[in-house]
Amino acid sequence: MKELVVETDGLTKRYGDRLAVDRVSMTVRRGEVYGFLGPNGAGKTTTLRMMLGLIRPTAGAASVLGRPAGRPDVTARIGALVEGPGFYPYLSGRDNLRTMARYQGLANTEVDRVLEMVDLADRARDAFKGYSLGMKQRLGVAAAMLGAPDLLVLDEPTNGLDPAGMADMRALVVSLAEAGQTVILSSHILAEVQEICDRVGVIVEGRLLRESTVADLRGGATLRVRATPEDAALAALMRLADDEGVRRSGNETLEVELPATAAPDVVRHLVAHSIDVHEVTVAERSLEDAFFEMTSSGMASNKEVAS
Amino acid sequence: MSVKAMVGSTAAELLRLRKWSAIWVIVGAWLALSLSFGYVFNYVSYKTGDDNFAGDGASDAQLLAELMPSAIPDILVSGLPMFGGALAMVVGALVAGNGFGWGTWKTVFTQGPSRSAAVGGSLAAVTVFMFAMMTATLVLCAGVSVAIAAAEGQPITMPALTDLAQSFGAGFLVLEMWALLGFLVGVLAKGPALAVGLGLVWSLVVENLLRGVGSLLSGVETVTDALPGTAGGSLAGAIIGGPNGTPGVLDAISGERALVTVAAYVLVAAVAAVVVMRRRDLA
Incomplete structure (x- = not known):
């Protein structure tokens, strides 16, 4: 160090x-x-x-x-x-x-x-x-x-x-x-x-x-995958990532907690399971998002301590 | 506090003070007042035969004698107890007090010198300016008195060096005392405005009122005898040989006691300013 x-x-x-x-x-x-x-x-x-x-x-x-x-x-x-x-x-x-x-x-x-x-x-x-x-x-x-x-x-x-x-x-x-x-x-x-x-x-x-x-x-990046059929895509992705690392976000889109570098593997995996992949994007939380999340929760917890 | 840091701080303060027009305005005002009250009014009175405020009842011969080079020691200190001290106090208050409003004390303290060295450098620079002010006054008095003597066809008789040195030293001490008291009040008030206002009201009004009360109440007189205005006025009075009608020139205490009191104020003001600045949070 x-x-x-x-x-x-x-x-x-x-x-x-x-x-x-x-x-x-x-x-x-x-x-x-x-x-x-x-x-x-x-x-x-x-x-x-x-x-x-x-x-x-x-x-x-x-x-x-x-x-x-x-x-x-x-x-x-x-x-x-x-x-x-x-x-x-x-x-x-x-x-x-x-x-x-x-x-x-x-x-x-x-x-x-x-x-x-x-x-x-x-x-x-x-x-x-x-x-x-x-x-x-x-x-x-x-x-x-x-x-x-x-x-x-x-x-x-x-x-x-x-x-x-x-x-x-x-x-x-x-x-x-x-x-x-x-x-x-x-x-x-x-x-x-x-x-x-x-x-x-x-x-x-x-x-x-x-x-x-x-x-x-900022936390790790999230891959947003729009694929159909959604249920099959969900099951395939849950096999690829941890079960808890995959969630639906609506509009036939799934969010997978995997780094951006995993995007090619994700696409190959889904295609191999005969799933149509329409779009894969990387969603990164900005420092601003992390800051506001932290400061608002920090203020709330400080108030709880004070009360 | 290292000598190197103190020298650096003094050099820094001298650089910024000599480029500060406000300081030169005050020095100019002091020289103009010294010239006016020391020579111009008396010379006009002598030439026209009119009485003036200081030469009330004085004969032409007396008036002329006061304008000659031999009278420089008296002229040098006669204006100090009144406006000289007040102007010196303004200098001290401005030098210390403005540093808070401008945020320059903060900037200086983050440059590395210890607080003692930084404040000590500022006090040293003020001291140099007071010495320079006194020197400029001496040069002015010498020049004007020699010119008047030449114009009036009088012999140019310079005062004894010991008299001149005593007068210069006493005058410098009085200026230094008021300047450092102004510096201390500027530090305590964290700004120049209150320091200048309070300082001037104190030196020009309150002390005179207290001396008026003191002449009636002996208990108050004991206190007023220890005040800076009394000490400065009495030191000037000791040089001149007693009150000569000039406002502020006194014989309330002996010259020796006045000297010790003025010196004590110089020391206490300097130490107190350093101690306060060392302990203070600069928020």
Whole structure:
């Protein structure tokens, strides 16, 4: 197993009577892109802030890069964009980054490097207050990448970006991941997470409901087979797959819980039993489907616990 | 807190402060006020023979003497207890308080320096600016007084270096005290607006009212003698040689006690700002 870059143990944050984060234990491995998902107010940003040492946990602990979260030597190895970019409005984008670079003792060439990476070099001399939301967001990502950190924490990095900007940001994260960069990506855009994340953690009402690979979370694919006669097809498919893995879905269509690669075998099997095969399609559950299913059931179970 | 981190933080803060027009507006306002109240009004009064608010009853010879280079130590500190301190407080409150609204403290703390180093760097940068403000005031006073002496055909007699150093040091300490108190209030209020408002009302109004009450009630006077305005005003008064009619210049406490009190406020404000920022959640 790859080295753990982030490991939290029962991380909890309480504000008065409100439990913002409730015993979250999550792990992020070196070199992976970890998607951190949850509805608004679920506790994602609070968890990330605790990892960065911006707020102290009420209980539990977080270890980042093998050391307690919040230590300056750890924070120096993390690049973070948390809940929107915070910069000096009167400074240019470049001067903002120069300021942040000086905190790390970095040369101005590093500023130029990250400006190029987020495609802001042309507007780097403009004042931050004149930037569009998308440009501000890109500058925030640039600041996070200063000094080539070991861990990149990006909280909603595509907020405010136009479709082209979102595609660029996605490509940037993918290229970073390909270069071995560990990334924690909090995002509402599930298609984006599905596309670029290796593993995800789903947090609802402060609790980590599930942590798994994207594929596991989505579940296996289902083959939808339209064949006649339906009863004969059902019997044939039940012999091929587990009895419980086959069900009718109406319109002479049967659903078989088999991977997409099994489609040729299924067709051959049915034809061998003199069954007419009209259509075979692969039905895959999207991350969005899995997420909504999980968050709605998670909220319901949290309410049951509360009541 | 490593020296390297502190140096880096100070360099970062100096870069962003020197490019902040609001800071230069305040420095410009201070220099304009120093020039106006230190030289322009008195010189106009001297030339026209009209009384002004500070030179009420002063002879022409006295007025001219106050405009000469030898009077630089007095002029250097006379404006500090009133508007100099208030402007320094605004600088401190803006530097610390805006970081919350803009979210820049959050960004800075995720760049790697310890909170102590980051806040220490900010305090150091404010200190450098207060020193620069005092230096600019000295240069302005020297230039204007020499020009007036030349224009009036008076001998150019510079003050003793020890007097000048004492005045500069006292003035710098008074500015530093108010700037760091403003910084602390900006940290506590998590924003500049409340800090600037409360700070100005306190330094310009509340302390004066309390001193008025204190002159009637000895118990209150004990408290007012320990307040920053009293300490700053008395330190300036000790340099000038007692109240000269300039608002805020006092002789409520001795120069030595005033120096210790001002220095104590500088230290307490700096330490308190660092401690609060180290312990605070940045939500």
